[in-house]
Amino acid sequence: MQALEKGITKNRVGSRETTWNILGQTYYPKAVCETTFAFETNSVPDDFLSPRNK
Template structure:
């Protein structure tokens, strides 16, 4: 991973260096990658979600660009719509869910970058949930038990 942020533009509908990930059916594009920050776009179809989890060492943000997301943030449900910014401090349990009938596109970023890009590289096209949970824990993302998503 680059120590410094590379200048330039990452085009709409593409990822930095042409990278595109399939993470449990959702399309992710890395937008900016360096030691201090990692930004990525997510495209979530209706019904797709990322279960409640914790980043112990990273602040995370979501800028909803199209559609809306239901979020469980520190045990409380809320809705983020296009244009809204979600702030998720390190150590706070959070998950996002597209419970609408329309796709959602959002820009996420974490600071510092930590091991998240490397995790996404490893998760690409994987479908086995126990493996995904194990790999995530090895990259400083800790999933809570399934009942945390209710």
């Protein structure tokens, strides 16, 4: 089994500097291995994915 990479990534920087843009939303993968997948996304107010959307 592949081990999870150690370390801390900065805000808006993905693991290995990877960034995904899906339907206008930016995702930054933070932890990826056989058993784990974690990512960061930063939604702005009034974004179609934001809970404040009216």
